Amino acid sequence: MKYDFETITDRKSQGSSKYISAFKQYPDLGKSVIPLSVADMEFRNPPELVEGLKNYLDEVVLGYTIANNSYYDALESWMHRIHDFDIMRKWVVNNSGVVPAIFSAIRCLTNPGDGVILFSPVYYPFYNAIMTQDRVVADAPLIKRGEDFFIDFEKFEELAKKPENKVLLFCSPHNPASRVWRREELEKLERIILENDLYLISDEIHSDIILPGIKHTVFQTLSDELAEKTITFTSASKTFNLAGMGVCATIIKNDELREKFRTATNMSLTGANSALGFKATEICYNECEEWLNQFIDKVVENIEVVREELKDTKIKIMNTTGTYLLLLDFHEYEMDDEMREKLLAGSGVITDPGRIFGETGSGYERINLAAPTDIIRNACKRIKENFK
Numbered sequence: 001m002k003y004d005f006e007t008i009t010d011r012k013s014q015g016s017s018k019y020i021s022a023f024k025q026y027p028d029l030g031k032s033v034i035p036l037s038v039a040d041m042e043f044r045n046p047p048e049l050v051e052g053l054k055n056y057l058d059e060v061v062l063g064y065t066i067a068n069n070s071y072y073d074a075l076e077s078w079m080h081r082i083h084d085f086d087i088m089r090k091w092v093v094n095n096s097g098v099v100p101a102i103f104s105a106i107r108c109l110t111n112p113g114d115g116v117i118l119f120s121p122v123y124y125p126f127y128n129a130i131m132t133q134d135r136v137v138a139d140a141p142l143i144k145r146g147e148d149f150f151i152d153f154e155k156f157e158e159l160a161k162k163p164e165n166k167v168l169l170f171c172s173p174h175n176p177a178s179r180v181w182r183r184e185e186l187e188k189l190e191r192i193i194l195e196n197d198l199y200l201i202s203d204e205i206h207s208d209i210i211l212p213g214i215k216h217t218v219f220q221t222l223s224d225e226l227a228e229k230t231i232t233f234t235s236a237s238k239t240f241n242l243a244g245m246g247v248c249a250t251i252i253k254n255d256e257l258r259e260k261f262r263t264a265t266n267m268s269l270t271g272a273n274s275a276l277g278f279k280a281t282e283i284c285y286n287e288c289e290e291w292l293n294q295f296i297d298k299v300v301e302n303i304e305v306v307r308e309e310l311k312d313t314k315i316k317i318m319n320t321t322g323t324y325l326l327l328l329d330f331h332e333y334e335m336d337d338e339m340r341e342k343l344l345a346g347s348g349v350i351t352d353p354g355r356i357f358g359e360t361g362s363g364y365e366r367i368n369l370a371a372p373t374d375i376i377r378n379a380c381k382r383i384k385e386n387f388k
Helices: 017-025 027-032 047-057 069-083 098-109 125-131 153-160 183-195 255-268 275-287 289-309 337-347 373-387
Strands: 092-095 115-118 136-139 143-145 148-150 165-171 199-203 230-234 248-251 325-329 364-368
Touching (some): 047 275, 092 098, 098 125, 098 165, 098 199, 098 248, 115 125, 115 153, 125 136, 125 165, 165 183, 289 325
Parallel strands (some): 115 136, 165 199, 199 230
Antiparallel strands (some): 143 148, 325 364
């Protein structure tokens, strides 16, 4: 069937956090504001999911709930079909979200004062998970070449050799760079990780949203040796816009490591117990693959719209091979904070400032492409008009 990715839904009265935040931060923008910030779709959830949850609500008691066999069957099937990744259900620890799970992973793998390596610009909660727990950020900034970002392997190896650095906190595909890492890149990282006895925390929450012709490799599948030192996060929340459901799957092959992580999770009470979250994940993995395929086609279409609408500006469009996020490079405008505020006030388009992803993100704006094409086109026209 043909799915609807064009209807504009009024989310202002639904408690949408990004809309409420937008109006709170910019009250003078009025109802014409277009929030393209936050990785949160403007599309309605798949109809199969909506209908399935309606039927489920006719029979379920919404008390404390743990994952049942049908949830694990759906998760195992999805990881096998989509990612060629065969998991055992005993490897899975269910958490309320990837971000709290990352906090737990940092706690169980490091001690205060230890270093955690990351590649900036990167998803800003990574910094929070490190610094608020008295760990140290060890940054190996990505290298920009043209409209792409690349890993600085020399810098990473330099940091990996320092005994105080214990973990690589990795984003795959990368947010906000929207890079799907090639297998040969992951193999280089694997060599350095194993040679220096690092642990790997791999956030792969965007791994289902891969553009046509591109292949995502689940990092820990490179070798059994690497899998024994890896914590991998995945979730249907970005894929099918289920962030409000509160379920992510943490996959840990190593028994001892998994128990350490489970203990850290129990201490922070971040385990998943959402009946609707487990069922929503199960329905999406079993019944909504075609919806995802058409959604990816919409993302591709919206990328082309952005390129077309902004081609006569000095804004550079960074390449994207995965996620529904896109970085816009404003460096040629030498845009400071004051100029950025004028952009927002003049266009009514709210983006995520690149600086929140680390100092190396300054000069970029991240936009969310998971919206009807008319919204994306209108936003680009406003930006272009304002920068004239």
